[in-house]
Amino acid sequence: MKSRDLAYIALFAAIIAVLGLLPAVYPLGSTVPITAQTLGVMLAGSVLGARRGALAVLTFLVVVAVGVPALSGGRGGLAVFAGPSAGYLYSWPIAAFVIGVLTQLTWRRFNLAWAMVANLVGGVAVIYAIGIPFVTVYTDASLTAAASSAVSFIPGDIVKAVVASVVAVAVAKAYPVIELPRRRPAAG
Amino acid sequence: MTVSLYVPLASPVHRAPAGLKLGLLAALAVALFVVDRPEVVGAALVVVVAVGLLVARLPARSLWAQVRPVWPWLVLLLLFHGVFTDWRTGAVTTLRLLALVVAAAVVTSSTRVTELVAVVEWLARPLAVFGVRPARVGLVIAMTLRFIPLIAERAHRIREAQAARGAARMRWGILVPLLIQVLRLATTLGEALDARGADAPVTPPRRRAGASTS
Known part of the structure; x- marks a missing residue:
């Protein structure tokens, strides 16, 4: 891993933290906040790729764990990793990794459609696939009860996946960061 | 801080x-x-x-x-x-x-x-088996702590510039310029780290494929 990769990781971890500072949006008078933080997770995967994206998210979580209140709503410390909703936090690095893998697979023909696929699969499906069972195991609640508690967040997450995809495509055009291994050997 | x-x-x-x-x-x-x-x-x-x-x-x-x-x-x-x-x-x-x-x-x-x-x-020390250098883990965390206020400040500046041009309602509009600024910064930062020996085992500079980066 090159020094520039370390810089990418640190800077994106900081971006995820800064996105948590943006005030939450309450669309249509609902009580469910939409925060920009998972947007940062999606962007880490789709801009930096699988490895660096996942490491950036992991770094962000470590920074939160050591006591920086960088989670949206000014939360932080080890306490946030103990609650029933901690499974969502643990899912974030995996989400960024999956988004990165899908982005790299489609990188040669990367467009809004592929970005949407990557962000919806990695940034929405993966997060719920880990977060909901975690709530269930933690609270001994049934899977359906836990799932119904999450449903209200899904529209906001789809909005974020769209925003992340638009931004990722724009950044990929202006300043591509993902480098694929060259197909032809030698001659390099 | x-x-x-x-x-x-x-x-x-x-x-x-x-x-x-x-x-x-x-x-x-x-x-x-x-x-x-x-x-x-x-x-x-x-x-x-x-x-x-x-x-x-x-x-x-x-x-x-x-x-x-x-x-x-x-x-x-x-x-x-x-x-x-x-x-x-x-x-x-x-x-x-x-x-x-x-x-x-x-x-x-x-x-x-x-x-x-x-x-x-x-x-992180046991992770050395997988090629992770613990000192670099600390370095990345320290850099992140330093960059949070810096990036918050940059985001604020971009928003002000956009508001000055009458784009006050563009909520997500700051993301693209912010990310590109940050990615540029990372390149400079990588060079600065190399100059200070963060990249200990010297690797020959690799030529990038196509993508011309400013």
Whole structure:
């Protein structure tokens, strides 16, 4: 891993933290906040790729764990990793990794459609696939009860996946960061 | 500098090594999930709160600030189990969660960020097998802490520039310019790190494929 990769990781971890500072949006008078933080997770995967994206998210979580209140709503410390909703936090690095893998697979023909696929699969499906069972195991609640508690967040997450995809495509055009291994050997 | 949840005080809990505190926290977490008698879990909660308020002398306010976000969960859990399972299970689950969250908050409030980062570096040592260099883990965390205020400031500046051009309603409009600025910064930063020897085993500069980057 090159020094520039370390810089990418640190800077994106900081971006995820800064996105948590943006005030939450309450669309249509609902009580469910939409925060920009998972947007940062999606962007880490789709801009930096699988490895660096996942490491950036992991770094962000470590920074939160050591006591920086960088989670949206000014939360932080080890306490946030103990609650029933901690499974969502643990899912974030995996989400960024999956988004990165899908982005790299489609990188040669990367467009809004592929970005949407990557962000919806990695940034929405993966997060719920880990977060909901975690709530269930933690609270001994049934899977359906836990799932119904999450449903209200899904529209906001789809909005974020769209925003992340638009931004990722724009950044990929202006300043591509993902480098694929060259197909032809030698001659390099 | 970035704010942290650390509350500077002189107490035995503050002086205890960070690794010990984290180890005890982990042990407590395991123990709480093995035990399922409400009186034992309740006693653990009382002990944890007493350690936080009386031994570490942390202000109740700073502990409460970290516990508050799980409050709705606690109420929901108690009601859910009270109605669908039984009140005993509800009490155990709620008390267990509360004890764990308070204990974590005590550790966070009584330990400096730098000490915890040192523990993270120490924990990363076995990862050397996979080629992870623990010192670099610490370096990346330190850089992140430094960059949070810097990026917040840049985001603010971009928003002001956009507002000056009459684009006040563009909520997500700052993301693309912000990301491109940050990616540029990373390139400069990588070079600065190399110049200071962060990239110890010297690798020959590789030519990039196509993409011309300014």
